[in-house]
Amino acid sequence: MALTDTAIRAAKPAEKPVKLFDEKGLYLELSPAGGKWWRLKYRFGGKEKRISLGTYPDVGLKQARERRDEARKLLADGIDPGEHRKAQKAAGEERAANSFEVVAREWYAKMAATWVPSHGEKIIRRLERDIFPWLGRKPVGDIGSPELLATIRKIEDRGRLETAHRALQNCSQVFRYAIATGRAERDPAADLRGALPPVRETHFAAITDPKEVAGLLRAIDGFTGTFIVKAALQLSPLVFVRPGELRRARWESIDLDAGEWRYFVTKTASDHLVPLSTQAVAILRELQPLTGRNQWVFPGMRDHQKPMSEAAINAALRRMGYDTKAEMTGHGFRAMARTILHEELGFDPAVIEHQLAHQVPDALGTAYNRTKFIKERRQMMQRWADYLDKLKAGADVIEMPTKGAA
Template sequence: MALTDLKIRNAKPTDKQQKLFDERGLYLLVTPAGGKWWRLKYRFGGKEKSLSMGVYPDIGLKQARERRDAARKLLANGIDPSIDRKVQKAATTERAANSFEAVAREWFAKQSPGWAQSHADKVIGRLENDVFPWLGGRPIADITAPEVLAVLRRVETRGALDTAHRVHQNCGQVFRYAIATGRAERDVSGDLRGALPAARHTHFASVTEPSEVAALLRALDGFQGTFVVQCALRLAPLLFVRPGELRTAEWAQFDLDKAQWRYTVSKTKTEHLVPLAKQAVAILRELHALTGLRKYVFPGRDVKKPMSGAAINAALRRMGYDTRTEITGHGFRAMARTILHEHLRFPGEVIEHQLAHKVPDALGTAYNRTKFIVDRTAMMQAWADYLDALKAGVQVVPIGMSGVA
């Protein structure tokens, strides 16, 4: 007799396994522990076999019969349903291993050790927020150009055109890695060249007029936040290094007696030397009393980690500055570059070396951390004196290497 839902529900476990048969080889195995397992009894190649069809009540009688019928169709076509299930499972596992997300994370793991942490965070953030939710589970070899374009359009429509271009670039890198590792045959993102409007690249917002700089410096001194962030704000214009390099500075890199800071430039992976003006040394000595026993000069809420990358810009916004149009943490570099050259008349190559930019010379573009060190030391002190004079409202005369009058 065929099984019924009532008979299945009422089946009680005994001290031995029970087999409650339905039709055409389907039966329910009731274990002494109370489990109820669907099984299909069949013959293939002259041997009797059993195939699991699921667990009751997750799989009801109707669905179990549907699975039985599908298995029997395979048998009718000369296919062992047990072998077919193993093949399908292997294919599913392979598809999961070759999904866009799996390949992308593998690519990221290979590439990111050579990147600055801030860059790595941005790349994985774009993939996790803008790509994986829609393409992550798809086999990378099956993804089409229109699918990638749909992802890019979602980013573009929220007004983040530059991010859309970067997502496009990252997708292309993942596809090319998939090709190199035998998981895809072509980079479909290449079909989308020109599909997005050109991004307008703008410079970081900065203040470069001396009168505006004076007001900014006075605002920095009046910042009412934590002492750590206040010191970072006061040092940012004095040192004009990249924001990520400032916030991750470590005490072990400083020699305050020699007034020097040595660290590895995040962008070029080259060693850099920053001569410290006496004003910078004074701020650092004051801060050392608070954080000197820590690894980082500017520790965050978790003192084992550096200050947040958003802290400087957040502080500027608290002081009323628009970080899109007026000044950003990165804008202190443009401030120094402009004023040192146009107002204090320092040579461009000296400034560029202090900015840790690669400067072409007879030996190529290799950066020399000690080049112009005497001039750079004089320039950094003159710059600090100039900023003090601006802040105090003193008239500053551009007389070149001697600095302030």
């Protein structure tokens, strides 16, 4: 007789397993501990076999019969239900192992050692926030261009167009890694070129008029904030590196006796050398007794194990009365140097661009070289520091190009 829900609920366990049979090979097995398992007995290839169809009451009588019927359909098609289930499980595990998030984190782990920590942190946060929630569980080889674009559009719709471009670039890197490791056949991001509007180029606010520069330098000398931030402000115009590179400067990278600062530029993936003027060395020597035992030249105010906050320089400029959106930013010291070094001091733009660590190929197609124009760059950095001193002192500076300048 067929089973009923009443009979199942009334069934009691015994010292040995008890089997309550339904129809067409389906039965419920009661264990001595009280567990109730649905099982299907069938024959395949001349052998008697069994498969589990779930536990009662999670799987009720009606659902157990539906699962039985599905298994019998497989048998009618010459497929062993047990082997079919193993194949499905293996395929599911393989798909999970090859999900976009798994592959992306594997790619990130391999690449992170080649990036500065802050760069790597931004990439993984971007993926975790904007990509994984929608694509993370999907097999990397199954993701198509429309699906990827829909995810990237969510970032664009928040008004973060530049982040959308960066996220698309990171996804492309993950897909290319998946191709290289045999888990995908193509990069769907490649089909999305031109799908996003271009990012409008924005220029950082910068003071480039020598008279206004003089006022800024005097304001920096009169800054009443912390000694560490003041030193960073004083050094900013002398070295005109990217703000992130300045705040992450390490003492181990600086040779005060040689007057050199060497570090790796993440943005251009190249080593960089900054010749230090005597004025820059003097600032660093004065700072060294305070922070020299720390790895960071400019450690954070609250946590000395981290570098100075990325907002510290701009906050100091605002405290001095400068509008960081319209007048001057920490990044603006680069534009200041580039403009005045060429227009006022007459230095060769190629020398300036190399000191800015820009990737500007020359006639032979070679990109930035940290030692190229090094003699001219040393002379330029010292003349630049001397020029700034004269501006700050209020001298009527008229510079003429000399050897090393254009």
